[in-house]
Amino acid sequence: MNSGSQTVPTLDMSVDLQVKQRLADIGRLVSLPPTTFRLLSLLMSEKTSARELQGVLEQDPGLAAKVISLSNSAMYAVRDSISTIDRAITIIGFKELEIIALGIGLTETFDLKKVPPGFDGRGLWLHCLAVSWIARELVLALWPRQTQEASEAMxxxxxxxxxxxxxxAKFPVHFQQLLDLVNSGQDLRQAEETLGLRHEVVGCLLAKNWDLPQVFQDVILYHHVPQAAKKSQRAVALITxxxxxxxxxxxGVSIENVQIDLPYILNVLDLSVDRLQDLVKKILTSITKVQPLWDQVMNGKSRRQEENSTSLSSLLKK
Ligand SMILES: [Fe+2]
Ligand SMILES: [Fe+2]
Known part of the structure; x- marks a missing residue:
């Protein structure tokens, strides 16, 4: 999938009619849990404090219980059992918890446990958590004062x-058809266009129905073709x-093969290859530390440690 030769996704691109019509209903009927919406607006509006995060978590007993249970898990090896949210935030870490709380909200809205055989639903969530973590770490390292941008990246x-x-989650029959085409050897992009299921367009239509801010609509629509973004170029390049x-x-997501136009990205982010290599080294170290927490949330064992040892030189190869 070479971004240089990709068709640019647009909202008037042909989308399976049934999917398009139902997306409008889903926009109205499926909402993120109130806590997730509160967290989203909190994180977007200002620099969040641990106290504010605590306030939101305490209003959602289910989420609060999960967070407290996480802080008591074996990975933190705390001596006394933790029973309050403020202690849990201290133990788990504020940055780690922001992503986890949002991630739990999303996984509760979209149950990916019933995925078709051959597709790794848990891997998709881990992918989203990893992209979120990496993007925010990049912003914090490149522009430490841009807390708003760091939240947007996350x-x-x-x-x-x-x-x-x-x-x-909502169109399993369509997704199965897509998977069948991919399994028969078609490239994901080709298969999506054959079926009218380009995932960037489907995602952006829902984001639009949800009235999510423009920056997220742009990130969703252009994350594979950042050069086509007219606005939010920095945010899109960062997520790409x-x-x-x-x-x-x-x-990665098992059905996607992500390649990028690195010179374009480096130019938009005003970043040198050397600086990027340095950042990648630091981010990989931090991701190895935070990954057991994601595994814990997904109720599974840590299984990607070996893959994380991918050599740095291969990371920047196109
Ligand atoms: Fe994608
Ligand atoms: Fe992705």
Whole structure:
């Protein structure tokens, strides 16, 4: 999938009629849990404090219980049992918890457990968490004062594959057809266009129905063709880069093969190859530390440690 030769996704692109009509209903009928919406607006509006995060979590007993249970899990090896949200935030870490809380909200909305055989639904969530983490770490390292941009990167990373998520969760028959074509040897892009299921367009239509801010609509629509973005170029380039880094570190989506126009991305982000290599090294270290937490949330064992040891030189190869 070479971004230079890709068809640019547009909202008036041909989309399966049944899917298009039902997406409008889904926009109205399927909403993110209130806590997730509160978290989204909190994270988008200002620099969030641990106290504000605590306030939102405490209003959602189910989420609060999950967070407290996570802080008591073996991976933190705390001596006394944790029973309050503020202690749990201290133990797990504020940055880690922001992503986890949003991730739990999304996984509760879209159950990806019933995925067709041969597709790794858990891997898709890990991919979204990894892109979210990498994108925010990049912003924090490149522009430490841009806290708003760091939040946008984190949320954009979690949402960028909304199209694939919604196809699996709400259009299983269509997704199965797509998977069959891919399994028969078709490239994902080709298969999507044959069936009118381009995932960037499907995701963006839902984001539009949900009235999500323009920056997220742009990230969802252009994450494979960042050159086509008219607005939000920096946010889109950032997510495209994070998507590629996630893919190259073993956090890819099984049906996608993400390649990017690296010179374009580096130019938009005003970044040199040397600086990027340096950042990748740091981010890989941080992701190895945070990954057991994601595994814990997904109720599984850590299984990607080996893949994470991908050599750095291969990361930047096109
Ligand atoms: Fe994608
Ligand atoms: Fe992705």
């Amino acid at each position: 949320i954009g990373g979690l949402l960028h594959e909304l199209g694939i998520i919604i196809l699996i 880069l994070a998507d590629n880094l996630a893919f190259r570190t073993g956090y």
